[in-house]
Amino acid sequence: MTSVTELAYIGIEASDLDAWERFGVDLMGMQKSERSDGVLALRMDDKAHRWIIVGGDADDLAFTGFACANDADLDDIVAGLRAAGTEVSEGAADLAAARRVDRLFVTTDPVGNRVELIVGLADADTPFRSETLLSHFVTGDGGAGHEFLMERADRQEILDWYGILGFKITDFIKEQVAPGVYADAVFTHCNGRHHSVAWADMPFPKRLHHFMIEVGDINDVGLAYDRCMDAKQPFEMTLGMHPNDEMFSFYVRTPSGFNIEYGWGGLIIDEATWEIKHLDKLDSWGHRAPQVVADLLQP
Template sequence: MIQALSYVLVSTPAMTAWLQMATTLAGLEAEVLQPGRTARLRIDAKCQRFVLQACHGAPTLGMGYTVRDGDAMQALARRLADAGFACTPATEDELTLRGVQGMVHFRDPDGYRVEIAHGLRDGATPFAPGRPIGGFRTQAGGVDLGMGHTALLAGNFAAMRRLYHEVLGFELSDHASRPFKVDFFHVNPRHHTIGIADTGSGPGIYHLMIEYNCWDDVGRAYDLALEQPESIGVSLGRHANDHVTSFYLRTPDGWMLELGWAGRLIGPDWQVTELPGLSLWGHDRSWLPADKRAQARQMLRDIAATGLRAPIAPTECENP
């Protein structure tokens, strides 16, 4: 079954702005393959974690999940076909651009491109961040955590949930019903690899989270984002479920990049719960309608009144 979210596919009408934000603000490494047309972004030793391709229409996001090997990929493709999701094999050009050994792809019920791949290669050179940061967390103790997580605003919540949970095998982590309904799912010790929200406004891309190794790097990204305050879609805060402390930056495509730190890891003894809210503190969501935003603020007051706190998971942050 699926081991991790290993890369994303960003189709954007704003390639130059994307490269600027990714490198100078977030600290990713860019490899421009065709100026103005194709680029890859790195956050660790892998040759890519984002494939950026210029487009003229609406921006899109696709997700690349990895499995153990070619046999596992073919088995999952057969399972998908049985569930009504016929897979298309990758072309040689697609394999080369992604740096993977094998890949098949299909569309999920909301139209997102989903790729099932194996053998994502390391880059030829060590990761060289776009600004001096302590890197991104993509594994823990040799276990692959993937690049982060995505959160999608579902158009067809029931069909999306069925695909990711019942067909692709994502396990439920927990769920919330206020200020909007959202289910969180995991495929490895990262608390969640996908969140599927039912806000009534989907389908749409809510955010993609990547995780710094070092807390100070979140603060420095926040400093840089504050130079254009309207670029901050969700203020600094801490999540109630994965314990990530983060803020959300609006990408040039309108959806958000969550820049976080210290996500908790979960194991086989994990128990599914209904969350008291999405955040322990902070995370003022400027995109919510006024009534939902007021409800979220009241939930923060209620949680604060209980004194609820969460431990901080140890992270590996080394000074240069």
């Protein structure tokens, strides 16, 4: 079956690009690619960009770019979406140039999120260089990372739609987080990364709960944790580990109000042998809310 190969880039509409530049470069360890005309582009590797932040009031997810291996695969996926009744339009040349891709189609998923299907994300003119990382961001075959989105539509409709893109279910987690309140999530993959897109039915005001970026050295997680703490950047969750993707990570609030999961050691799955799991805990340990930790530390 034809499939997208990776989550290639993410777009954010943000009200404070200066804050995003400080956050992305100084705290997260990314490299600035571009800053002009109300656009901030950030690099995580040798690609031209992985984050595109555009000026605006939404402070939320603006678009997600999924890459295809070649033109034929892109055309097959577009045809599949159209056959299923989804409107898909080809991006104009100026949009493709802005995204630094060879070809681009634009559509909308069942929740209303803008999806860009692309071929040929360009390499940057210079090698990636971070001023803060000891190691590197883990991208490559796994793409830029994963996004954790709010469901806000029929789950099966969402899964069927993303199935046309080639996404397959990895596992499910449903945990009671308060009396009568559940976090109910499904995780999907399009390559060896445990999940590139996850969906959850849980209270959260944004379209995007978090985007995960992964580093190649566990020490980079600790150093980023300290940088965020020293900068008094609000935390969503402290250090911890998930039982499904085995990611050691923390969650920090972005200038737009959703979160970055900053992690190390994520599971790579083997599609040929993977079996879907149903779990009842979001965390193996840790990932506590900062106020809970503060209360526990009181004498």
